[in-house]
Amino acid sequence: MATVTGVSVADEVPGPPERSPLSADGAGTRRLGDRLFGGAAQGAGILVIALVTLVGLFLLWQAVPALARNEAGFLTSREWTVSGDHPRFGIVELLWTTVVSSLIAMAIAVPVGVAVALFITQYAPRWLAKPAANLVDLLAAVPSIIYGLWGLRTFGPKYEPVQTFLQDKLGAFPLLSKTSVSGSGTVMFIGIVLAIMVLPIVTALSREVFAQTPVAHKEGALALGATRWEMIRTAVLPFGRPGVISASMLALGRALGETIAVTIIVSTLADQTVWSWSLFNGGETFASRIANNAQEFDSPQKAGAFIAAGLVLFILTFIVNAVARIVIERRKAFSE
């Protein structure tokens, strides 16, 4: 039950009752150092779980009273009136905008990031690979507000004509139909900016795992008469797969929760606008809705409504991570 791929508290703590988790792998000894370190690791693990649980409980506790008074369907409505005696609020719009912009971001960032990582590790000559890798690492550390500003001021105006063109030509598809939102404050554009923002993360982490592909596997493939691309497919990609999944999940987590860049770019929709599922619609994400209205947290009821929205985001990221973990675990027998 011990994991080799990573330290996982969740794997260790619910061990069989008759054996303490510390001795699970039979390597634990009774030495003082081992016991101290083992205890510290176990304590840290329990602390993390406790913290996550407490955060969840806190959100729930704050949200429940507001939810109880809500007169609209929380999961189905897109109204957002949180004050007064008859609050009506729902998260459909937020959920849609958050998930769709993040999915657009992933659809762009993962393939491009993996491709760039493959280029850096497998194709680029050494004089180029090193600076390129450093540059990507550097980009991964740029604060998101910079991406937001750049998206708003520089990239947005350049993107607009493309969007207009797409709307004109492909407006027949419901997802691409024309909307009243003008300019670059659309879900599509947020997705693209988020993609650019998380691209360095995906690239940097994928590059790291690809670079660790054992030479023996690569040579094994080459000696069978694989071309470079076939070698990548038989040796590098399978080896890097769990790493790429983790990288994507990290990036997805960041895209889902990205606040400031989204907040300054997106066009919020006025209360009575007709809803459209188009990617060229505006809308708010969980994080931007909460950030945009921070000054409204003045009563428990109002704050509770926003916290309820935050709770959904919390659960969403939780599910994403769980799914990633399952995918990685399923392949584990083949990766050790």
Add this chain to the structure above:
Amino acid sequence: MAKRIDVSDLNVYYGAFKAVEGVTMTVEPRSVTAFIGPSGCGKSTFLRTLNRMHEVIPGGRVEGKVMLDDQDLYASGVDPVAVRRTVGMVFQRPNPFPTMSIYDNVAAGLKLNGLKGKKKLDDVVEKSLKGANLWNEVKDRLNKPGAGLSGGQQQRLCIARAIAVEPQVLLMDEPCSALDPISTLAIEDLIGELKSKYTIVIVTHNMQQAARVSDRTAFFNLAATGKPGQLVEVDDTQRIFNNPSVKATEDYISGRFG
């Protein structure tokens, strides 16, 4: 099927470092040729030039000629990928693809060659595993990971993988050095069987092994430390072990080296 290898005046470099110098030799088809010599004398390096794996290493390059029957492996316009499909290789450490099942490991090369169709693949996989004397041990768990086999089984899996694509030549770099005596014997027997179909070159540090499995033996040596490795002599294994023409060979084989 098996082909003859003719090497003339081959120099092998790692960047500016000349690792092997002036090798001229012939490897006969349908025979086993053993490369012996002290560590660092360039056996692996030279072996890897025979299927153009040497150039995979950054800075690796070659001067001279390697002929496979009448094809010059290093002529311009020759695709190294095609060369490696003709000249297979087994490495010192078993290196099955860890993410693939036993079946997929054997089928990996076939799929690269574009062989399709479940039935055809099944047939070749079975034939190759039988050819590598592994079939009986794994036939019930073809879909289990290849990395779950023992070291000796993994090495035979790698041999199966190499012979599945029906190469003309099989190069083996110390294929038994990580294995126990029983697995070693199994692989030596296998080499004896395979030589009826393939040209086999094997690098070994085990003199008995060279004497047991090979028809011809090539002795490599370093002229001096820091100098490139050289081919000292190549002859029938019988002669090399009983009556070599160079004193250094006799010293090496009898353990009176240096």
